[in-house]
Amino acid sequence: MHGVMFWKTGQGCEWTEGGAAPVFEPRAVSQLVTWQDGRCSSKFLASLPQPESHLSVATGFGCATIFWLLKNSPESLKSYDVAGTIHDYVVAMLCGLTRPLMSDQNAASWGYFNTRRQSWNLEILRAAGFPVHLLPDIAEPGSVAGRTSRAWFEIPKGTPVGVALGDLQASVYSCMAQRTDAVLNISTSVQLVASMPSGFQPAQTPDPTAPVAYFPYFDRTYLAVAASLNGGNVLATFVRMLVQWMADLGLEVEESTVYSCMIQAAAQQRDTCLTITPTVLGERHLPDQLASVTRISSSDLSLGHVTRALCRGIIQNLHSMLPFQQLREWGVERVIGSGSALSRNEVLKQEVQRAFPFPVSYGQDVDAAVGAALVMLQRNFNQQES
Ligand SMILES: Nc1ncnc2c1ncn2[C@@H]1O[C@H](COP(=O)(O)OP(=O)(O)O)[C@@H](O)[C@H]1O
Numbered sequence: 001m002h003g004v005m006f007w008k009t010g011q012g013c014e015w016t017e018g019g020a021a022p023v024f025e026p027r028a029v030s031q032l033v034t035w036q037d038g039r040c041s042s043k044f045l046a047s048l049p050q051p052e053s054h055l056s057v058a059t060g061f062g063c064a065t066i067f068w069l070l071k072n073s074p075e076s077l078k079s080y081d082v083a084g085t086i087h088d089y090v091v092a093m094l095c096g097l098t099r100p101l102m103s104d105q106n107a108a109s110w111g112y113f114n115t116r117r118q119s120w121n122l123e124i125l126r127a128a129g130f131p132v133h134l135l136p137d138i139a140e141p142g143s144v145a146g147r148t149s150r151a152w153f154e155i156p157k158g159t160p161v162g163v164a165l166g167d168l169q170a171s172v173y174s175c176m177a178q179r180t181d182a183v184l185n186i187s188t189s190v191q192l193v194a195s196m197p198s199g200f201q202p203a204q205t206p207d208p209t210a211p212v213a214y215f216p217y218f219d220r221t222y223l224a225v226a227a228s229l230n231g232g233n234v235l236a237t238f239v240r241m242l243v244q245w246m247a248d249l250g251l252e253v254e255e256s257t258v259y260s261c262m263i264q265a266a267a268q269q270r271d272t273c274l275t276i277t278p279t280v281l282g283e284r285h286l287p288d289q290l291a292s293v294t295r296i297s298s299s300d301l302s303l304g305h306v307t308r309a310l311c312r313g314i315i316q317n318l319h320s321m322l323p324f325q326q327l328r329e330w331g332v333e334r335v336i337g338s339g340s341a342l343s344r345n346e347v348l349k350q351e352v353q354r355a356f357p358f359p360v361s362y363g364q365d366v367d368a369a370v371g372a373a374l375v376m377l378q379r380n381f382n383q384q385e386s
């Protein structure tokens, strides 16, 4: 949702009709620069103009990436005349749109977007020489962006296509049954999300040091989000490190074997004094604070101790961003757990259970695609009813 790609109007893809179903393939498109991109240093971000938005700008955010390209690789921007998230691109290609449409959910996650006014910070951006012609037009999340211009797999030509939603908002929509639910998603990264009461308005100035951000949801409501950059990827980094050490020692081992052995070892090691702050990627509000290990004693060095401490550290880091007690003050009564790093890791589940003062349940169909389909179905249904 924070990522950006560029393409050329009318040349973004080519359709092939030959096979069983028409398919489209990208043509005059750039590479995707994702939310994980780290090219914008703290110094570079500090050199950018102050946004007129409640959200600050971090590395990996679309507008920050465009500013970076403008400064460091202006030629690369000249080949394209439109930009969007990768999901805006897919919608534009499916519907044959000349200009992409973007929901406020994705626009807000690019930075330099005012959610109250529903508009880009055009004056600020223009004054800084930003190529504002690249910014997509804004559409209401849940609205129809267009109709499929061709049949696509089993989907007939002329089918309405919704404007792309933020993946976080769509995932939350798939499982937040009540306003008293919080959602904890641990996959590559981590998000802890609670819904704010209707009428809630975030402070209108960005605070780059705030660990909780307010993301637009539906019908002008907001989600409070602690988005940690350090989740399953921390465990994946540890596993890759072990596999590399083993290779350096002349032994070959599969990553999946390491995962199952370390989870099993930590399941038997119920506690540890070893303390790991696992922020190998820093956090958006503290980009330069990297990981650390403390309270290292010779008795706590087994694989079980280290894995237990890593899993606990991921949850503790999240707690330091959004104290779980705060959720209670917002009226949360239950946490819905989701994400592959959580569902595949019993030890991480135990640490979640241990840290949260609420019952934690695991959703069946917690998925951005399910949420996006539900948004469109319910909206369509409501329209037919009225
Ligand atoms: N075999 C495994 N057992 C337990 N956890 C795993 C295993 N493989 C990957 N993971 C965890 O799941 C996380 C997400 O993995 P993956 O499914 O590749 O990504 P995503 O769900 O973000 O598409 C990884 O970062 C890692 O922590």
Ligand SMILES: O=C(CO)[C@@H](O)[C@H](O)[C@H](O)[C@H](O)COP(=O)(O)O
Pocket: 001, 002, 035, 167, 168, 187, 188, 189, 190, 191, 227
């Ligand atoms: O960074 C945030 C929220 O700020 C994430 O939602 C981010 O945009 C990513 O899209 C999601 O984390 C993608 O999911 P995954 O790769 O962690 O499975």
